[in-house]
Amino acid sequence: MILETKNLTKTFGLRKAVNALNLEIPNGSVYGFLGPNGSGKSTTIRMMTALISPDQGEVLINGQSVQKLGNKALLSVGALIERADFHKHLSGETNLKMLARMDGTDESRVQVVLNRTGLGERGKDKVKTYSQGMKQRLGIAQAILSNPKLLILDEPTNGLDPQGMKEVRDLVRELAAEGITIFISSHLLDEVQKICSHVAMISQGELKTAGPIEVLLKNSDLLVTEIHVDPIAPAIKLLSTQSWIHRCEEKNGLLNVGVSLDKISDLIQLLVQNNFQVSAVIPRTSLEDVFLSKVGEESQI
Amino acid sequence: MLGLIQNELLIIIGRWRSYIGFIGISILMPLILWGFSVGGEELHQDYAKELGGTFMVVGSIINSFLATYVIMNTLWIHIPFLVTLAAGDSVAADGANGIFRITLTRSVSRFKILVSKLLASYIYTATLLIFCAFWSLGIGSFVLGTGDLIVINNGILILDESQAWVRMAFSFSLAIFVMCMVATLCFMFSTMVSNAVGPIIGTMFLIIIGYMIIGIPLEIFEKIEPYVFVKYFNVWWDAFKDPIPWGEIGKKLGILGIYLVVCFGIATYVFLKKDIKS
Numbered sequence: 100m101i102l103e104t105k106n107l108t109k110t111f112g113l114r115k116a117v118n119a120l121n122l123e124i125p126n127g128s129v130y131g132f133l134g135p136n137g138s139g140k141s142t143t144i145r146m147m148t149a150l151i152s153p154d155q156g157e158v159l160i161n162g163q164s165v166q167k168l169g170n171k172a173l174l175s176v177g178a179l180i181e182r183a184d185f186h187k188h189l190s191g192e193t194n195l196k197m198l199a200r201m202d203g204t205d206e207s208r209v210q211v212v213l214n215r216t217g218l219g220e221r222g223k224d225k226v227k228t229y230s231q232g233m234k235q236r237l238g239i240a241q242a243i244l245s246n247p248k249l250l251i252l253d254e255p256t257n258g259l260d261p262q263g264m265k266e267v268r269d270l271v272r273e274l275a276a277e278g279i280t281i282f283i284s285s286h287l288l289d290e291v292q293k294i295c296s297h298v299a300m301i302s303q304g305e306l307k308t309a310g311p312i313e314v315l316l317k318n319s320d321l322l323v324t325e326i327h328v329d330p331i332a333p334a335i336k337l338l339s340t341q342s343w344i345h346r347c348e349e350k351n352g353l354l355n356v357g358v359s360l361d362k363i364s365d366l367i368q369l370l371v372q373n374n375f376q377v378s379a380v381i382p383r384t385s386l387e388d389v390f391l392s393k394v395g396e397e398s399q400i
Numbered sequence: 401m402l403g404l405i406q407n408e409l410l411i412i413i414g415r416w417r418s419y420i421g422f423i424g425i426s427i428l429m430p431l432i433l434w435g436f437s438v439g440g441e442e443l444h445q446d447y448a449k450e451l452g453g454t455f456m457v458v459g460s461i462i463n464s465f466l467a468t469y470v471i472m473n474t475l476w477i478h479i480p481f482l483v484t485l486a487a488g489d490s491v492a493a494d495g496a497n498g499i500f501r502i503t504l505t506r507s508v509s510r511f512k513i514l515v516s517k518l519l520a521s522y523i524y525t526a527t528l529l530i531f532c533a534f535w536s537l538g539i540g541s542f543v544l545g546t547g548d549l550i551v552i553n554n555g556i557l558i559l560d561e562s563q564a565w566v567r568m569a570f571s572f573s574l575a576i577f578v579m580c581m582v583a584t585l586c587f588m589f590s591t592m593v594s595n596a597v598g599p600i601i602g603t604m605f606l607i608i609i610g611y612m613i614i615g616i617p618l619e620i621f622e623k624i625e626p627y628v629f630v631k632y633f634n635v636w637w638d639a640f641k642d643p644i645p646w647g648e649i650g651k652k653l654g655i656l657g658i659y660l661v662v663c664f665g666i667a668t669y670v671f672l673k674k675d676i677k678s
C-alpha cells in the first residue's frame with residue numbers, strides 16, 4: 100500500500116468531520132474518494148498532507164507515518180488541495196521556481212511541467228492574469244513538479260468548465276499511465292467512474308464502501324437495467340405500482356429500472372405476462388446507484 | 401535553507417507594502433537634512449553657548465554625525481512601525497492567501513519555513529536601518545560634511561571623526577538588534593492570526609504601552625518597568641558613552657535577546673501545531 104489511513108479521526112468542535120477512517124490505496128491505482136458536500140473529504144486529505152493533525156489515528160505513506168515524521172513523509176508526494184493559490188503578483192514560472200527551490204528539484208523541471216499542463220506560453224505572465232482554469236492547471240503543475248510517485252488531488256476540477264474538466268481528466272489518465280498513483284476526491288460520480296480504478300465512499304466522516312470499481316459494481320445489490328419495451332408509458336405505470344422496484348423512468352426511449360439483482364427475472368416475467376414486448380435487457384449499473392445504495396438517498400451529491 | 405530565504409525575500413520584494421518604509425525614509429530624511437543645513441546655525445549657537453565656558457569652538461559642530469545622532473533619537477516609534485509592515489505579513493499573509501496549502505504540503509519541514517521567514521524579515525529590518533544610515537550618514541556627509549561628533553548627554557563627549565564612524569556603526573548594529581526583537585514580536589503575532597493588521601497593531605500597542613509605563617513616574621509602573629522590553633531599546637545610545645559601558649550593553653542585549661528567543665519559541669510552537677484550514 101502506498102497510502103493508508105488508520106483509524107483516522109478529526110473533530111471540529113462537537114462535529115466529527117472524519118470518524119475512524121481506514122483506507123488502503125494500492126500502488127498504481129487511480130483511487131476515487133467520493134462523498135457529498137461536508138462529508139469529510141478535504142479534512143481527510145488535509146490530514147494526509149500534514150496540513151492538519153488528527154485527533155486520533157495516523158496516515159502512512161509508504162509505511163511512514165505522516166504524523167510522526169511530519170513533512171519528511173511527503174517526499175514522494177505531490178498535492179493540490181482545493182483551489183490552487185499562488186503569489187499573484189509573481190509569474191507562474193517564478194512561483195514554480197520558488198517551489199522547486201523548496202523541494203530541491205532542478206529548475207529545468209519548471210518548463211517541463213508548464214508545457215505539460217499547457218501553460219508553456221503563459222509561464223512568464225503574472226498569476227493574477229490567469230483564468231481559473233489556468234490557475235488550476237498551474238496547481239497541477241506544482242503538484243507534479245518534483246516527480247511524485249503519489250498524487251493527492253482534492254476536487255481538482257472544481258470551478259472548471261466541461262472542457263477544462265476534460266483536460267484535467269486526460270492529464271490524470273496520462274499521469275496514471277506513467278505509473279503514478281493518484282488519490283482524487285470528487286463529488287462527481289461519472290467523473291470518478293471515467294478515470295478511477297478504485298473508489299471509496301464516505302458520508303458524514305464515515306467510510307461506507309471501498310474497493311475496485313468493478314467489484315463494487317458487480318456486488319451492488321441495486322442494479323439498473325435498460326429495457327427495450329413497447330409500449331413504454333403503460334409499462335412505467337405498471338412497474339410503478341410494484342414495491343420492489345426502486346426507480347422507474349424513461350430515458351432516451353428506453354425504460355430505466357432500478358431493481359435488486361435477484362429480481363431481474365421477476366421483472367421480465369411481469370412485463371411479458373402483461374403482454375409487453377421486451378426486446379432487450381441491458382444491465383447498466385453505475386457508480387451513482389452504488390453510491391445511492393450505500394450512502395442513501397438523503398445525501399444527494 | 402538559503403533557497404528558502406531567497407524565496408521569502410522575493411515575496412517581500414514583490415509586496416508593495418515593503419516599500420512604504422523606504423519611501424517614508426526617502427521623504428523624511430531629505431527634509432531633516434535640509435532642516436539641519438538651513439537651521440543649523442541656530443543649533444550651532446545653542447551648542448556653542450553651552451560649550452563656550454569649557455571649550456573654544458572652531459568651525460561648525462553641525463555635521464552628519466550630529467544630525468544622525470539627533471535623528472536616531474527621534475525615530476524610535478516610526479522605525480518599529482515600518483519594521484512591522486513586513487514582519488506582520490510574514491506568516492499571516494501566506495495563510496490568508498492559501499499559499500500554505502501549496503508550501504506546507506511539501507517535504508520541507510515547517511520549522512525550516514518558519515526560520516527562513518524570520519531571517520528574511522531580519523534581513524528586511526537590517527536593510528531598512530542601513531538605508532536610514534545611508535541617508536543620514538552617507539547623503540548627510542555630502543550635505544552637512546563630517547567632523548568631530550560632540551554629544552551633550554550627562555557631560556560632554558567629543559569623538560574625532562574616525563571614532564565617530566566606529567561609534568555610528570556600533571550604534572546602528574545595536575539598533576538593528578533592537579528592531580529584530582520588534583520584528584520577532586510581530587512575527588509571533590503573525591503566526592497566530594490570518595491578517596497582517598492584527599500583528600502590526602498588537603506590536604505597536606505593546607511598544608506604546610511600554611513607552612507609557614516607563615514614562616509615567618508611578619510607583620506601580622516603576623515596579624514592572626524592568627520587565628518592559630521597551631526600556632532597553634535605548635541600548636543604541638550607550639554606543640556614544642565614554643567609556644563604552646560594555647556591561648550595561650551586555651545586560652540590555654541579554655534581556656532583549658531573552659524576549660526575542662521567547663517570542664520565537666512561542667511562534668514555533670504555534671506554527672508547528674497550527675491546523676491549516678483555509
Ligand SMILES: Nc1ncnc2c1ncn2[C@@H]1O[C@H](COP(=O)(O)OP(=O)(O)OP(=O)(O)O)[C@@H](O)[C@H]1O
Nearest residue numbers: 111116134135136137138139140141142143286677
Ligand atoms: N475549519 C473548520 N472548522 C469547523 N468545521 C469544519 C472546518 N472545516 C471543515 N469543517 C466541517 O467538517 C466537515 C467536513 O468538511 P470537509 O471540508 O472535510 O468536507 P468535504 O467532503 O471536503 O466537502 P466539500 O465537498 O464541500 O468540499 C463539515 O461538516 C464541515 O462543516
Ligand SMILES: [Mg+2]
Nearest residue numbers: 140141142254
Ligand atoms: Mg472539500
